[in-house]
Amino acid sequence: MDHFNFRQAGGLELLVSATLEASGFINAFTTRQGGVSPLPAGTLNLGNFSQDDHLNINENRRRLKVALDHNERPLLTLQQIHSADVHRVTTPEDAARASLEPPIGDALVTSRRDLLLGVQTADCLPILIADRRTGATAVVHAGWRGTLAGIARRTVEEMRERLDSSPADLLAAIGPAIGPCCFEVGYEVVEQFRTVWSHTAELISQSGQVHNPGQDGRVHLDLSLANRLQLREAGLPDTSIEDCNLCTICHNHRFFSYRFENGAVNPVGRMMGVIGWRE
Amino acid sequence: MFNKKWWLKLLFALTIGCSSVLAQNDPQPVPPVSGPPATSADRQSPSKEKDSDAELRRLIQSSGGSEEAIILNLEAYLSKYPESERREEIEEQIHKLAVKAGDHERTISYAEKQLKNGPDGEDIDLLTSLVSTLRARRKDGDLTKALGYAERLVTSFEKLITVSRKPGRLSQAQWQEQKNQGLASIYLVRGRVLAELEQLERAGGDLRRSYELYPLAGAALTLSEMLEKQQKTDEALRFALLAFVHAISGDEQIDLKDTRRRMSRLYTTRKKNEVGLGDLLLETWDRQAREREERMAKLENSLANAGMTDPFLFRLTRVDGTPLEMSTLRGKIVVMNFWATWCGPCRTELPLFQKTIEKYKDDQNVVFLAVTTDEDRENVQPYLKQNRHNLPVVFAENIDSLFNVSAIPTTIILNREGKVSFRMRGFNPNDDFVAFLSDKIEAARK
Incomplete structure (x- = not known):
């Protein structure tokens, strides 16, 4: 079931979920390769932020759409705020508005088949969701804050309540993100998880400590497992959830990593998880 | 570096509702540099895997949540598919289940297997688990074996902290405290084994060093036991009091009833009855609370303002x-x-x-x-x-x-x-x- 392929298309290297593709969905998680941004030279930065020229970003996004063979389609993205806010696009007006101004939130869902949806990440977890029956699609941006707030679960709920999706028909693909090997978080983060989430103990792991687990400040969080559990809770069968299990820090030559590249002081590009219905 | 299958782990968690099964232990504090690129070629052959995957899934689910049953099923699976590419992953799970089930034999044998398989052969948590299980089983030669692993544990931990980078979000003081805490735990592990082997001088050295680095109830208690044997009653009492105080103000598990009896026994060796023992205990508690507060203040505590609503x-x-x-x-x-x-x-x-x-x-x-x-x-x-x-x-x-x-x-x-x-x-x-x-x-x- 865990079936992802790296593929070359239009000079870009894309990680594609074969399962989503076989079910009729264009999908990809981008890598560094194939763009025009100087992060470093020739990288594919798809995030819209002030450290890269917007002309580069536009060109990179155009290349992505060409590589996906759907240059004519609007690519809707979000102004991501690490929340659990889900934005829904159903009418042509919604789509037009969202393409002019990225809506604020961390998940996009649509019943429309003439769009591409994208989320930008560099360590946070990108999730693509598709409804095999209705053709509805969704993208999710899940950092630890959004995960804590239940973004993945809320996205499935939105699809179920507003787009007539049944969780049994949904497929989810989880893209590259910072892995439990490398995602060290503080005690305060763990505490916040503990207050809202009974699964916390399963999500954290200790390293090099024998006593006082959890109080030494050295804890690793499994962001991907947290989201898989949410998707499962929301009703997706575990066989419908695919995870590429690629860590952005371990595979930094291939993926952007905000943490590893010290994004606070260095410009770090953003990758994109993108999905759409294939006509 | 990354697990190929997440569902195996998840299935364990959901089947037996066990948190420790999922707690991964990765003693590597430095983010590993880029490994070889993973491509689809890394994946196992899908046709061959599919059958055994389904079987594995069925085996786990049919175990009805009992650790013993899962262990037996997994072992049967491994003998049926001795070449399984999942062998290491499954053995790791068996080890964790054995720990949970209190199965000393398997805990030891699977931990030893993993140590052999491990990338650098020195996994801190595995070594710790081995030492404590060998101490608990205590067959002939187990303590000596435990000491061997404890020595390895100390060497690798000392090495580990010299190469570890300070995580950005910790202050220098927090990082130092964390290292001290780790070292204190490791010296305690070895000190206990040495004490049980009656190598009292070395044991005393480890336990005191441990207590000075970071005050753990375990170290204080073991010291007290050792000092009592050496008939150093006053010092034995002092450490018994400290053990009690640290245990009630932290989350370390020691036998409080037994420690209370120990305090009483040591105190009444000197005095006729328990009169005054309570005062002494409170005095110890006050002193420790003050020291603890001072230490926390230095650490720019991450629990600042906790619980405040204004x-x-x-x-x-x-x-x-x-x-x-x-x-x-x-x-x-x-x-x-x-x-x-x-x-x-x-x-x-x-x-x-x-x-x-x-x-x-x-x-x-x-x-x-x-x-x-x-x-x-x-x-x-x-x-x-x-x-x-x-x-x-x-x-x-x-x-x-x-x-x-x-x-x-x-x-x-x-x-x-x-x-x-x-x-x-x-x-x-x-x-x-x-x-x-x-x-x-x-x-x-x-």
Whole structure:
């Protein structure tokens, strides 16, 4: 079931979920390769932020759409705020508005088949969701804050309540993100998880400590497992959830990593998880 | 480096509802550098795998949540598929299940297998588990074997902390404390084995070193036991009291009833009865509480302001390290912008926040705070410097939780009564931020 392929298309290297593709969905998680941004030279930065020229970003996004063979389609993205806010696009007006101004939130869902949806990440977890029956699609941006707030679960709920999706028909693909090997978080983060989430103990792991687990400040969080559990809770069968299990820090030559590249002081590009219905 | 199959782990967790099964132990504190690229060729042959996958899944599910049953099923699976590419992963799970089931034989044999398979052969948690299980089983030669593993444990841990990098979000003091705590645990592990092997001099050395690095109830108790054997009653009593006090103020598990009897026995050796023992215990507790508080104060405690519900009782830390008592802002309009160095929209918004601050610079009734929610504190100062921001930056220190800040950026205005009069999630690049925020500030005056 865990079936992802790296593929070359239009000079870009894309990680594609074969399962989503076989079910009729264009999908990809981008890598560094194939763009025009100087992060470093020739990288594919798809995030819209002030450290890269917007002309580069536009060109990179155009290349992505060409590589996906759907240059004519609007690519809707979000102004991501690490929340659990889900934005829904159903009418042509919604789509037009969202393409002019990225809506604020961390998940996009649509019943429309003439769009591409994208989320930008560099360590946070990108999730693509598709409804095999209705053709509805969704993208999710899940950092630890959004995960804590239940973004993945809320996205499935939105699809179920507003787009007539049944969780049994949904497929989810989880893209590259910072892995439990490398995602060290503080005690305060763990505490916040503990207050809202009974699964916390399963999500954290200790390293090099024998006593006082959890109080030494050295804890690793499994962001991907947290989201898989949410998707499962929301009703997706575990066989419908695919995870590429690629860590952005371990595979930094291939993926952007905000943490590893010290994004606070260095410009770090953003990758994109993108999905759409294939006509 | 990454697990090929997550569902195996998840299935274990859901089947037996066991948290420890999922607790992964990765003693590698330094992020590994790029490994070889994973391609689809890395994956196992799908046709061959499919059958055994389904079988494995069935085996786990049919075990009905019993650790013993899962272990037997997994062992049967491994003997049926001795070449399984999952062997190591399954053995790791069997080890964890055996620990949970209290199965000493399997805990030891699977831990030893894993040590052999491991990339560098020295896994801190595995070695620790081996030592304690060998001590518990105590067949002939087990203690000597335990000592061998304990020596390896000490050597690898000492090596590990010399090559570890300080994580950015920890202060130097926190990092030092963390290393001391780790070392204290490791010396305690070896000290216990040495004490049981009656190598009292070496044991004493390890246990005292452990206690000095970081006071653990376990070390104090073991010292007390050893000193009692050596008939050093006064010192044995002192450590028994310390063990009791540390155990009740922390979360270390020691036998409190037994320790209480120990205190009584040692005390009454000197005095006729228990009169005065209570006072001594309280005295020990007071002293330890004071020392603990002093230590915590040095650590820029991450639990700052925990449990407080009035924002004006918060004590925050400015980016230069000086404290900001929120009480000094009472009665003023407080404009807080919650941001982070990793937040894209914040990069655009912060300069505009600064412009708004400049606009209000002569107004003594309006105060601005740029509250950073960065986990890596050390990122903040370089970021501000690089972007030439001159902002009143404070660390969030739980004030973000108080206001349920569930989006970055978020802007919140408190009116003179300290009530939230305006709240905005995210940043709208199409609005005139300065004019918009000014309007909201003026509205808060009313």
